[in-house]
Amino acid sequence: MKKLKGVAASRGICIGPAFQFLRTELNTEKIETNDPEAEIIRLDAAIKTAKDQIENIYQKARGESSAADAEIFQAHKMILDDPEMISAIKTRIVDERVNGEFAVAETAKTFAATMAAMDDEYFAARATDIMDVANRLLRVMMNVAESPTEGLQEPSIILADDLTPSDTVLLDKTMVLGFCIAQGSATSHTAILARGLGLPAVAGAGNDVMQIKSGTKMIVDGSNGLVFLDPDAATEQEYKRRKETSQNLQAEALKFAHEHAKTIDGAEFEIVANIGNVEDAKFAVENGAEGVGLLRTEFLYLERNSLPTEEEQYKAYKAIMDVFGDNPVVLRTLDVGGDKEIPYLHLEKEMNPFLGERALRLCLSRPDIFKPQLRAALRAGVGHNLKIMFPMVATLCCVRDAKAVVDECKAELREEGIPFAEDAEIGIMVEIPSAAVIADQLAKEVDFFSIGTNDLSQYTMAADRTNPKVAKFSNAFQPAVLRLIKMVIKAAHEEGKWVGMCGELAGEPLAAPILVGLGLDEFSMSPPFIPLVKQIIRNLKADEMVALAEAVLQLEAPEDIQDFVRKEIPFIGEIAS
Ligand code: PEP
Ligand code: MG
DSSP: OEEEEOEEEEOOEEEEEEEEOOOOOOOOOOOBOSOHHHHHHHHHHHHHHHHHHHHHHHHHHHHHSOHHHHHHHHHHHHHHTOHHHHHHHHHHHHHHTBOHHHHHHHHHHHHHHHHHTTOOHHHHHHHHHHHHHHHHHHHHHHTOOSSTTTTOOSOEEEEESOOOHHHHHTOOGGGEEEEEESSOOTTSHHHHHHHHHTOOEEEOOOGGGGGSOTTOEEEEETTTTEEEESOOHHHHHHHHHHHHHHHHHHHHHHHTTTSOEEOTTSOEEEEEEEESSHHHHHHHHHTTOOSEEEEEGGGGGSSSSSOOOHHHHHHHHHHHHHHHTTSEEEEEOOOOBTTBOOGGGOOOOOSSGGGSSOTHHHHHHOHHHHHHHHHHHHHHTTTSEEEEEESSOOSHHHHHHHHHHHHHHHHHHHHHTOOOOTTOEEEEEEOSHHHHHTHHHHHHHOSEEEEOHHHHHHHHHTOOTTOGGGTTTSOTTSHHHHHHHHHHHHHHHHTTOEEEEOSGGGGOGGGHHHHHHHTOOEEEEOGGGHHHHHHHHHTSOHHHHHHHHHHHTTOSSHHHHHHHHHHHSHHHHHHHO
8 A cells, every 4th residue: 555645635535446647739740641542531530530529519518508508519510511621621631741630730720710800709709619629620630538537437536747727627527536636736726626526636646646557546535635545455444434424424414505504693604606617506506505606707718719709708607697596696707827827818928927917917908808708797697696706906906997897898888788787796806915905995995805715825825826835835724814814804894895705715614613703704615515514604603603713813823723623613523524
């Protein structure tokens, strides 16, 4: 038996075979060929396979997601049936005597560029479709896996150096037991994804992860950041027992997931979800979410080759809003940069991307990105309870500038006679320490705050959230972070504004009593955590938690704080173990 130590990235235990996901880049270099005929036969076979794949995805999308999503795949099939494009590829192979990959890539670029140049939303979307289809064709030709789960025969534990948000979009969730990742920390995006799915994950387990052979039996203990390879019988037995206990706790909490989170002494808290798409939305409702506290819109911008149009965004946001009816949906405007890259934006490389032109900073300098998103959100909010939230706010000026763009969009929509959510609340994420420090001023400017503890911890502690070596610093239980949270809640309440939290701390069992004591109004978390956090809150007395929070803020280290909560409220210790 071998043991690896990493970072506890997503709670829970899984036992099963390992599966190495190796990413391969698509290489479309020009190679001369003496046998164009053979290239054409290869191309035709790849087209057939790609069409079969699309048909499968289409059938799956029809069953799972909105009609609009499914229609995209119909459009993709039509591209592969388009005689003009296919014969252009073949002509290139024959005339230039080049390999199929080069011909596909170059022809697709030309066709897509022509569409994109038409300056029309419909054709811009077609350009994206052409590039999507071309990439599929290229993957088939090069025998490159489309997703981390392609080729998997049985549910397994995914091993990878790291996963990008795009990899995770393509994951076949039914084939994943959990994750063991060489890089990253508790708030990296792989960790957030794992939590969203309710799957155990260990991150930052080091390069040894890459040496593990597919098929090796493993245990991932996502609660304690431990990984066992070829476990001995006693260890496996113990973990099976723990897994069963935690599954029972979760199943019990799930029975009451739709009841409110009201403490014994009658204080009620709003429990909402962090989501990224319409599937998450449905899953969140099943888990008892009373709305959405964080809609991470960047997922709409991934896995494609150009910006989503206003119309596409409108449809996607509306589909999500429809799931929640009158319940609140906090839509966060685009938060790219840092560890979230979007290649087609061709953003300049920065020395410190987490400290660079990220999120709202980028949106304010790119109205071509910002305005279509705001217009789409405002339109989708009609008849719903939309709240718009800006990420990465550092100054009052940023908020005022962003609000001015919202007003501009509203004026345009009014002028065009297009209905929109007139009264959507406007809020900000408090995730940069400067925003926490001037929370009293910011509270006058907005309707609400949502505390982003993932970034607030990394910026307060000067510790990269993706670097496992400094994971102990970028920990939201650090006293400095908790004290900032207290300041932010107090400043907002003094202005009569509500405060939520959408960073990962909001879903931590050991944090729940502290946050209740500090008077947080709304807790937003990955859907699988909702039932347990509600259950915990229902068993607390809010009055007593005020004193607990005060005591906690005098302690000196995250471990002291967690131990204190475990000791004071033993039933939480059991849940969080
Ligand atoms: C945060 O920073 O706490 C947050 C919720 O946003 P993200 O993790 O997407 O940066
Ligand atoms: Mg953030």
